[in-house]
Amino acid sequence: MGSASAREFKHLVLVRFKDGVQVEEVLKGMEKLVSEMDTINSFFWGEDIESQEMLRQGFTHAFLMTFSSKDDFSSFLAHPSHLQFSSSFSAAIDKALLLDFPAVTVKPPPPPPPAA
């Protein structure tokens, strides 16, 4: 288990967007934020397509940001760009659930294929 990856800090956000929200516009804003913030090591999101409604409890989208440390995450939370984005994001969502935790990596991802 790599010592660096074992201590990564994860910021997990589940949401349901309000009816009528242009989700693609929100995602564009999020992608811009992520691209500007060097403290975000990696980021992916997804829209549930498989889980039963009962099991997802109304949440439709998941967002996961990875930081090198809890300190980097704390800096991100306080950054003006994040605060600005959060304001518009909060207005677009019907409900949200957040978990923030140091990740315990049991099986690390395989290395990417070599660049061509």
Add this chain to the structure above:
Amino acid sequence: MGSASAREFKHLVLVRFKDGVQVEEVLKGMEKLVSEMDTINSFFWGEDIESQEMLRQGFTHAFLMTFSSKDDFSSFLAHPSHLQFSSSFSAAIDKALLLDFPAVTVKPPPPPPPAA
């Protein structure tokens, strides 16, 4: 954006364990399952330490498995080892929330440092 990583399929599980459950024992069982299942490309978990109770809505642990495809995920769900583990896991948890989705990778993780 790598075409392979863009199509990874994620299985996200949030839970709260029942009072008195030996969480470490449950985690050992999960780690054994993950190590045995080649279709699981990567796996990490974490225990929330940061989010406010209001924001995490009672959920304390997050588990994230990554598969190469939805087909691999479906095979995993039907595998006898998974079914056996799920039975004991369900008995240990107070509540759960699941999201299953193809991941849209906006910022891929940096490559790991070269092995020594």
